[in-house]
Structures are given as structure tokens and as C-alpha cells.
Amino acid sequence: MNIAMIGTGYVGLVSGACFAEFGSTVTCVDLNAEKIERLLRGEIPIYEPGLDDLVQKGIKSGRLRFTTNLPEAVGEADAVFLAVGTPSRRGDGHADLRFVEAAAMDVARALRGYTVVVTKSTVPVGTGRRVADLIKETNPQADFDVASNPEFLREGSAIGDFMRPDRVVIGCETDRAREVLRELYRPLFLLETPIVMTSLETAELTKYAANAFLATKITFINEVADLCEKLGADVGDVARGMGLDGRIGKKFLHAGPGYGGSCFPKDTLALARTAQEAGSPVRLVETVVQINDRRKGAMAGRIMAACGGSVRGKTIGVLGVAFKPNTDDMRDAPSLSIVPALQDAGATVRAYDPAAMHEAEPLLPGVTWCGNAYEAAKGADAVALITEWNEFRGLDLERLGGVMTQKIFVDLRNVYGPSAMREQGFVYRSIGRQ
The missing domain is CATH 3.40.50.720 (NAD(P)-binding Rossmann-like Domain)
Structure with a gap:
């Protein structure tokens, strides 16, 4: 055909x-x-x-x-x-x-x-x-x-x-x-x-409903992660306990800095607007949009807190800027909220992404772009892992710490284990874990 x-x-x-x-x-x-x-x-x-x-x-x-x-x-x-x-x-x-x-x-x-x-x-x-x-x-x-x-x-x-x-x-x-x-x-x-x-209408709505539901799962586990930090629980274990229930499933239950990309942000917003005009508002989806926007904006605060409350005059190494691994897509990426907030607070940012730096450079002015993770960490007071590319999952932690001014590691994707990072001498902060 x-x-x-x-x-x-x-x-x-x-x-x-x-x-x-x-x-x-x-x-x-x-x-x-x-x-x-x-x-x-x-x-x-x-x-x-x-x-x-x-x-x-x-x-x-x-x-x-x-x-x-x-x-x-x-x-x-x-x-x-x-x-x-x-x-x-x-x-x-x-x-x-x-x-x-x-x-x-x-x-x-x-x-x-x-x-x-x-x-x-x-x-x-x-x-x-x-x-x-x-x-x-x-x-x-x-x-x-x-x-x-x-x-x-x-x-x-x-x-x-x-x-x-x-x-x-x-x-x-x-x-x-x-x-x-x-x-x-x-x-x-x-x-x-x-x-x-x-029908035509059913197919069109199916796409929006599917994306809104997945965005809701992400937002739900992010809210649970915040609660875990208050109560001393581990969001990873909570997510596993939930995901093994066949009615729920384990996908999209990974706590992090919020969803981004070309689909979830615009599709949840479009569905909410369509529903409002139809006189049948989807309040849950409206709330998901609001929570996700706030979450991305709050992630820089976590990095600042790990640095003692201020990053003025400090260097932050950033690992990953694309909204997810295996893409160069920067649309609504959490890094677009995190990096400018760090810069506005007085930090110098050095960053590396395996694929997205060309797309990110005009969107994130003032960033020093580096050739690998260790170059991004050179002279840094803290390193923040924002996008969980595979090459960031097995970093040589001794080498990484050796090039940093201070060994502070903020893991916004929960790639590493807290005990292992402490054994390597890092001050380690993650999402939804003690």
C-alpha cells in the first residue's frame, strides 16, 4: 500500500x-x-x-x-x-x-x-x-x-x-x-x-485518557515519596509493594523530579481544558498538572538544602538535562526549571548529557557544557543527577569524588543506594528515602 x-x-x-x-x-x-x-x-x-x-x-x-x-x-x-x-x-x-x-x-x-x-x-x-x-x-x-x-x-x-x-x-x-x-x-x-x-471521538479521547492516567501515576508516587521522607519510609519499597499488585502494575511508579517531554505536559493540560469546556471537568487531572509544575520548581531547593541552604558562589555539576534517557528532547524537561533556579541563586552550573546538549544549549544559557560526567563534576561542590542515563548508573564513585570540591550527591532519580554512597564518603540525598 x-x-x-x-x-x-x-x-x-x-x-x-x-x-x-x-x-x-x-x-x-x-x-x-x-x-x-x-x-x-x-x-x-x-x-x-x-x-x-x-x-x-x-x-x-x-x-x-x-x-x-x-x-x-x-x-x-x-x-x-x-x-x-x-x-x-x-x-x-x-x-x-x-x-x-x-x-x-x-x-x-x-x-x-x-x-x-x-x-x-x-x-x-x-x-x-x-x-x-x-x-x-x-x-x-x-x-x-x-x-x-x-x-x-x-x-x-x-x-x-x-x-x-x-x-x-x-x-x-x-x-x-x-x-x-x-x-x-x-x-x-x-x-x-x-x-x-x-468511533473517532473514542479514539481521540483514548489517547488523552491514557497519557493523563500515566501522568497521574507518576504524580501519585512523587507525592507518596514526599510523605515517605516525613514518615521515615522508603518509596522504592512502597512502589514495589504496590506494583506487584496486578491491578496497579509496576510501571510509572518511579519517584523523581516530575514528568516532562512532548506528551504528558501538553496532553494533560489539553484534556483539562477540553473537559472544562464540555462542562465535565476532570479535577484529578487539573490537580496533577498543578502538582507537577510545583514539583519541578521545588527540585532546585532540594539541591540547595543539600548544600547547606545556599549555592551562592558554589559550583553544581549536573548529570543529564533531557526530560528522560535515550532522547534529546528538552520539552518541559525538569532541568529547565532546576538549572535556572540554581543560577538565579548564585551557582555556577557545569553539565553533561549524552545526547541533549545541542538542544539544551540555547535553552540554558550560562551553563558550561562538558564532555563527560567527571568533567561536569570537576571542582563541583555538589553533583545533581537529573536524568537517569545508563552511563550514570555505574559511575566510578571514587573517581567522581576525587575531582569534586565537596562530595555532595543529589540523586533525583534514586539510581544509587544510600548506604553505598555513604561508604564512599558522599553526603547523599535522594527522593522519598532517608
């Missing part, structure tokens, strides 16, 4: 490369000519493990193509996926649908023969209907159906999530559209992947 993927951002590029691996012919479209030229040379604009090899493989096979020519790509397609950005709209927190609407109208003008137009971007409930209306208005003769196929890709493991998903959610309302999308996902039938067929 022929697919046109409109947008070569994170979702569009990963989805396009994976569909090509499944055997479809995929043309990825972007208005940015420079970006397309880079992709044609095999240069990947994002950091995602395994994606560069998958793109190269798709290009060599002839099944993965890149172009700025939207009419040509859409005219040949059996299915067109809208995978453009839906950032939070300034002022009210709603998802900004300008890019989706513009893409829908461009696609409408290029349709040739029956085509399924699929929203792959995360969009508010009702967007599918809006896309259908725009296509009808722009091209009254178009023969098409609109479907919703939300993505559930985790940055850092997106290829595995696409190839071996827990489920595929498809919202559509005609047999023709269902058959096209079933054929596209036919390789997953061999894995007996559940295919959940729903």
Missing part, C-alpha cells in the same frame, strides 16, 4: 520508517526543504535509538521516500497520515490545531481517488470531524474517509513500541476505511496484537 506521511517530526518519521519496514511504500512530506535534504542524505534530526539504521534501510529498499511535493505524495496514497505538531496554545492551554487544519486543506486539494485521511497527531476530541469538514469545504468532490489512529510511542523506545505495541487504536466509521487500516497493520496480526476499533 502507498502511504503519505505529512510531517517528519518525531511521530511522522518513526511511523513512516516503521510502516516502510512493514512493507508499505511511504512518502514522508515536509515543507522544510533543508530538513528533507538532510533526511535524503540519511541525517536524522532527532535522537532515537535505532532510527538512523531503520531510515537508511527504508531508503535503500526504495520503500521510504522524502519530499516537499505534497500533491504528488497524496495523489498516489491509499492513506494519508497527518503527523504535524499540536503544541499547547499560548494563553489557554488548548492544543494548537493550526498545523493540522492547514495540512488537512492542503491534502484536500491533492486527493485523487478514494483515500483514508488519518490523524496520527494527538488531537482534542472533535478534531476528526473538523478535518472531515475542512476537506469537504476545500474539495467537495473528494472521495475520502477520516480516521483517528493515535500514537503511543515512548521516546527512547519508539521503534519497539510501533513494531510490538500493546494495542492499536483505530477510530473510523466505514467498512472501507477499516479495511485499509487493517491492511496497513496486517503484519501485527501475526503477533496477535489487539486492534481496538472505535
Whole structure:
């Protein structure tokens, strides 16, 4: 089958490369000519493990193509996926649908023969209907159906999530559209992947509800971690005791500095705004948004407290600035709250991240960027571990302490054990543990 993927951002590029691996012919479209030229040379604009090899493989096979020519790509397609950005709209927190609407109208003008137009971007409930209306208005003769196929890709493991998903959610309302999308996902039938067929509105809401629930789990265990510190309990043991209950599950029960990234912050906010306008507010999600924002802002205070209450004139080494490991994504990363707060309090910050420093540099001015963890710790009065990259899990603690001015280690991801750190002579602070 022929697919046109409109947008070569994170979702569009990963989805396009994976569909090509499944055997479809995929043309990825972007208005940015420079970006397309880079992709044609095999240069990947994002950091995602395994994606560069998958793109190269798709290009060599002839099944993965890149172009700025939207009419040509859409005219040949059996299915067109809208995978453009839906950032939070300034002022009210709603998802900004300008890019989706513009893409829908461009696609409408290029349709040739029956085509399924699929929203792959995360969009508010009702967007599918809006896309259908725009296509009808722009091209009254178009023969098409609109479907919703939300993505559930985790940055850092997106290829595995696409190839071996827990489920595929498809919202559509005609047999023709269902058959096209079933054929596209036919390789997953061999894995007996559940295919959940729903209405447009149900599919759109499923994506928001899933992300809001996961954000709630993270926020819940963070609040429990704070309580553990007051009561002398260990949040790690509490989380294990909870997670072994099959009704709860162990995932997303890791205490830390709060969630960030491209999905949870904007999706929880968009769901809350949508619910308010529908007259059925989701108070729990509203509270989760508020708690998470406060938590990220409070993390710098933990580092200052470990340093005796003040970091003025001190050097802080920061390990990891991306919102999570295995990505260079800096969107709503906790470091964007923590590092400026430390600088405002008079600290000098030295930082290292295995992948995100290029993205972080313009967002965090005044930081000294280093080549490895030990360079970041050189001359530091304290080291703060913010992102739990694997290379930070097995640091040579003797070497680390040897280059520091003071051996203070603030572990915002609970990577290390308190007793082991004390044995190495560190003043050690973590989350939800004594």
C-alpha cells in the first residue's frame, strides 16, 4: 500500500520508517526543504535509538521516500497520515490545531481517488470531524474517509513500541476505511496484537485518557515519596509493594523530579481544558498538572538544602538535562526549571548529557557544557543527577569524588543506594528515602 506521511517530526518519521519496514511504500512530506535534504542524505534530526539504521534501510529498499511535493505524495496514497505538531496554545492551554487544519486543506486539494485521511497527531476530541469538514469545504468532490489512529510511542523506545505495541487504536466509521487500516497493520496480526476499533471521538479521547492516567501515576508516587521522607519510609519499597499488585502494575511508579517531554505536559493540560469546556471537568487531572509544575520548581531547593541552604558562589555539576534517557528532547524537561533556579541563586552550573546538549544549549544559557560526567563534576561542590542515563548508573564513585570540591550527591532519580554512597564518603540525598 502507498502511504503519505505529512510531517517528519518525531511521530511522522518513526511511523513512516516503521510502516516502510512493514512493507508499505511511504512518502514522508515536509515543507522544510533543508530538513528533507538532510533526511535524503540519511541525517536524522532527532535522537532515537535505532532510527538512523531503520531510515537508511527504508531508503535503500526504495520503500521510504522524502519530499516537499505534497500533491504528488497524496495523489498516489491509499492513506494519508497527518503527523504535524499540536503544541499547547499560548494563553489557554488548548492544543494548537493550526498545523493540522492547514495540512488537512492542503491534502484536500491533492486527493485523487478514494483515500483514508488519518490523524496520527494527538488531537482534542472533535478534531476528526473538523478535518472531515475542512476537506469537504476545500474539495467537495473528494472521495475520502477520516480516521483517528493515535500514537503511543515512548521516546527512547519508539521503534519497539510501533513494531510490538500493546494495542492499536483505530477510530473510523466505514467498512472501507477499516479495511485499509487493517491492511496497513496486517503484519501485527501475526503477533496477535489487539486492534481496538472505535468511533473517532473514542479514539481521540483514548489517547488523552491514557497519557493523563500515566501522568497521574507518576504524580501519585512523587507525592507518596514526599510523605515517605516525613514518615521515615522508603518509596522504592512502597512502589514495589504496590506494583506487584496486578491491578496497579509496576510501571510509572518511579519517584523523581516530575514528568516532562512532548506528551504528558501538553496532553494533560489539553484534556483539562477540553473537559472544562464540555462542562465535565476532570479535577484529578487539573490537580496533577498543578502538582507537577510545583514539583519541578521545588527540585532546585532540594539541591540547595543539600548544600547547606545556599549555592551562592558554589559550583553544581549536573548529570543529564533531557526530560528522560535515550532522547534529546528538552520539552518541559525538569532541568529547565532546576538549572535556572540554581543560577538565579548564585551557582555556577557545569553539565553533561549524552545526547541533549545541542538542544539544551540555547535553552540554558550560562551553563558550561562538558564532555563527560567527571568533567561536569570537576571542582563541583555538589553533583545533581537529573536524568537517569545508563552511563550514570555505574559511575566510578571514587573517581567522581576525587575531582569534586565537596562530595555532595543529589540523586533525583534514586539510581544509587544510600548506604553505598555513604561508604564512599558522599553526603547523599535522594527522593522519598532517608
